[in-house]
Amino acid sequence: MTAHISLSGSKFAIEDGETVLECLTRNGVHVPHACCAGVCQSCLMRATDGEIPAAAQAGLKPTYVNQGLFLTCQCKPVGDMTLCPVGGGELDVPVQVADRVMLNHNVLCLRLGLEKDFVCEPGQYITLKNRAGVARSYSVANDPESDGYMELHIRLFPGGLMSDFLRTEAEVGAQMIIRGPAGNCFYVSDDAGQFPIVLAGTGTGLAPLYGIVRRALAKGHTGPIRLFHGALREADLYLVEQLKRVQGVHGNFSYIPCVLEGEAGRYYSCGHIEDMVMASLAGDKQAIRLFLCGAPEFVKSLKQKAFLAGVRSSHIHSDAFLPTKNVATAA
Amino acid sequence: MTTLYDKLGGAAAIDQAVDIFYRKMLADDRVSGFFDDTDMDRQIAKQKAFLTMVFGGPNKYTGKDMRSGHAHLVARGLNDKHVDIVIEHLGGTLKELGAADADIAAVAAIANGARDDVLNR
Ligand SMILES: Cc1cc2nc3c(=O)[nH]c(=O)nc-3n(C[C@H](O)[C@H](O)[C@H](O)COP(=O)(O)OP(=O)(O)OC[C@H]3O[C@@H](n4cnc5c(N)ncnc54)[C@H](O)[C@@H]3O)c2cc1C
Ligand code: FES
Numbered sequence: 001m002t003a004h005i006s007l008s009g010s011k012f013a014i015e016d017g018e019t020v021l022e023c024l025t026r027n028g029v030h031v032p033h034a035c036c037a038g039v040c041q042s043c044l045m046r047a048t049d050g051e052i053p054a055a056a057q058a059g060l061k062p063t064y065v066n067q068g069l070f071l072t073c074q075c076k077p078v079g080d081m082t083l084c085p086v087g088g089g090e091l092d093v094p095v096q097v098a099d100r101v102m103l104n105h106n107v108l109c110l111r112l113g114l115e116k117d118f119v120c121e122p123g124q125y126i127t128l129k130n131r132a133g134v135a136r137s138y139s140v141a142n143d144p145e146s147d148g149y150m151e152l153h154i155r156l157f158p159g160g161l162m163s164d165f166l167r168t169e170a171e172v173g174a175q176m177i178i179r180g181p182a183g184n185c186f187y188v189s190d191d192a193g194q195f196p197i198v199l200a201g202t203g204t205g206l207a208p209l210y211g212i213v214r215r216a217l218a219k220g221h222t223g224p225i226r227l228f229h230g231a232l233r234e235a236d237l238y239l240v241e242q243l244k245r246v247q248g249v250h251g252n253f254s255y256i257p258c259v260l261e262g263e264a265g266r267y268y269s270c271g272h273i274e275d276m277v278m279a280s281l282a283g284d285k286q287a288i289r290l291f292l293c294g295a296p297e298f299v300k301s302l303k304q305k306a307f308l309a310g311v312r313s314s315h316i317h318s319d320a321f322l323p324t325k326n327v328a329t330a331a
Numbered sequence: 332m333t334t335l336y337d338k339l340g341g342a343a344a345i346d347q348a349v350d351i352f353y354r355k356m357l358a359d360d361r362v363s364g365f366f367d368d369t370d371m372d373r374q375i376a377k378q379k380a381f382l383t384m385v386f387g388g389p390n391k392y393t394g395k396d397m398r399s400g401h402a403h404l405v406a407r408g409l410n411d412k413h414v415d416i417v418i419e420h421l422g423g424t425l426k427e428l429g430a431a432d433a434d435i436a437a438v439a440a441i442a443n444g445a446r447d448d449v450l451n452r
Contacts (some may be wrong), residue, residue: 046430303371308357313350 003077007084014077020045025327031072032135035322038074041182042127042135044091045072050081059182073327091147092129094116097174098149099156100166102240107204108166112176120144120181123291125319128152128175129164130170136162138219139208139293139319140181142330143215150178153207153238161324167253185291185317187212193221195287199275200228200302203236205294208319210239212291217250225253226280230273230298234261237268256280275301278309285310296320334387335434345388348424349378355420362416365404385421385441397448407452414449418442 003014005023011226012027014020021043024031033043047068056075057065069086071230098113114316120126127140142151156163170176187197197210197216206229213227231237238260243255244267257268258276269276281288287310299320307313339348353375357363366374377400384390401409418439425435 172372300371304357307350307371308354313353313371314346 004080005077006080010093017076019073020075020077020081020083022073022327025329028329030133032129032133033073033134036073036325036327037322038071039182039322040125040127040135040318041071041180042129042137043072044069044086045083046086048082048084051079051216052076052081053078061182064130083131085295085311090179091154091179093169093179095119095150095176095178097170097172097176100172105257106156107152107238108156110152110154110166110170112152114144114148114150116142118150118181121186121317122215123182123186123208123317123319124181125185125208126150126178126180126182129160129179130165131175132161132165134165136159136324137321139183139185141207141211141254143211143218144222151207151211153204153210183318183319184287185212185293187216187219187221189216189219189221190286193219194223195289196223196231196283197221197225197289197291198277198280199226199291199294200226200230200273202230202273202294202298203321205230205292205298205321206239208293209291212245213246213253215325217246217253222252225250226256228256228258228273228277228280230258230260230294232267234262234266240267257305274305276300277302278305281306281309285314289315292316292318294321296322335430335438336383336386336388338434339386339430341385341388344428345379345382345386348355348373348386348428354379354421354422355428356417359416359420362413365407365409365413376391385438385445389440394445394448397445398451401449404449409450411446411450414442414446417439430438431442 005012005014005020015021015098021031021033031043034040040198047070052070052121053075058071062068075221087250095112099111103109120140122140122143125137127135129135138152138154140150141153144150154166156167158222193325199212201209209227216225229237240257247253247255252264258273259268259270260272262270263267264270282298290311292302300319303318306316357366362372380390380392382416384392425438429439
């Protein structure tokens with residue numbers, strides 16, 4: 001039996017093994033999407049009728065689940081479904097570009113002013129949308145509630161849709177939209193904040209980690225906190241002075257920049273960030289909480305190595321910055 | 332009758348068992364290749380459901396799930412030898428958790444019962 005999906009008076013047949021996103025896109029219906037992996041939540045729709053497979057709601061907040069929202073990229077229908085697009089006002093939070101400054105040659109620090117309260121933990125991610133409907137995930141580098149603005153660190157890729165928009169059009173004062181937050185990569189203080197924390201990120205993977213470090217320190221975390229930031233060249237590092245300052249103030253915090261193509265004898269370590277992180281995982285691995293963010297291959301590989309070395313799977317929090325994957329449209 | 336799941340300590344024990352079991356699987360190059368392109372977090376969630384089932388805990392596993400969940404692996408060469416290895420590592424995991432030999436044999440029997448579904452026969 002072929003399942004059908006109904007949307008705004010049209011009916012589409014699901015082909016074998018197809019997701020709702022693939023089916024709609026194939027039929028020329030535009031559904032925003034980015035990761036196609038159930039992570040970024042830019043592809044949300046609502047089902048008003050029909051069964052939603054559990055996999056299509058994995059990781060969604062309970063309020064979303066209760067409203068029948070689901071991820072179209074993860075939804076392989078098991079029967080007929082009736083859908084409606086998610087209306088603009090319900091999930092969208094308007095924001096305004098409050099400040100923009102380059103942190104190095106290609107990382108933009110974007111500060112967004114919030115008109116409404118937006119509760120999120122530093123280290124979670126939000127979906128940022130522009131006027132053209134391009135939606136991309138970015139991690140939150142600060143605590144928006146106490147700062148009154150949200151800080152994102154965005155690597156600008158030549159030819160990237162959001163990158164180009166941010167480079168040329170997102171002036172101070174420009175209106176944008178955010179949604180979310182999502183993700184489990186944030187600081188939870190239990191055990192009186194004594195456990196050791198190791199954080200490792202490549203590129204703008206530093207954004208969530210910077211947020212997590214500051215949150216942990218603000219909460220009075222007493223266990224050792226080690227932050228590894230991996231970069232190809234020295235010029236790809238950023239926030240170096242700020243992090244050195246934090247290190248000077250907090251005796252339990254160490255900042256270890258790792259440069260792959262660096263020179264010996266400088267303030268950073270030379271070599272591969274994975275090796276340096278693994279070498280640091282000495283002692284009681286059961287207690288370590290590990291936070292990994294950035295390039296997907298890096299996150300996946302280090303996660304597995306650390307797990308095999310004895311770090312508990314429930315103590316590994318990670319966000320892989322998955323690149324955009326475009327679904328085939330109507331020919 | 333108390334199940335092995337209860338004897339070991341319920342959901343908390345599953346968290347511990349899944350780490351031991353999945354580490355054994357990943358470290359064994361006779362089977363680790365089957366996990367190459369899978370996301371570790373999702374794998375762990377699936378293994379938890381599997382261990383809960385073979386330990387006799389509350390689960391929603393069906394033969395149909397077993398079949399569809401492994402069809403792509405069968406296409407990549409999953410066979411009886413690999414199922415034997417899974418059962419071997421299940422036993423090793425339970426030994427580390429201090430389970431009795433009789434319980435280990437019972438778990439092996441449950442896992443064996445899923446063999447045909449897993450191999451899509
Ligand atoms: C959970 C999550 C959190 C994220 N957090 C952040 C964050 O905090 N900061 C951040 O900068 N990004 C983050 N990303 C990545 C971000 O969502 C976008 O993928 C990225 O900004 C590129 O978007 P774009 O529209 O500029 O480029 P796209 O239009 O998506 O891509 C177009 C072209 O840009 C180039 N490009 C894009 N991505 C890459 C890449 N990874 N490597 C090489 N070339 C590339 C390629 O040429 C590509 O064809 C996150 C992603 C996820 C899933
Ligand atoms: S979650 Fe569906 S496209 Fe990212």
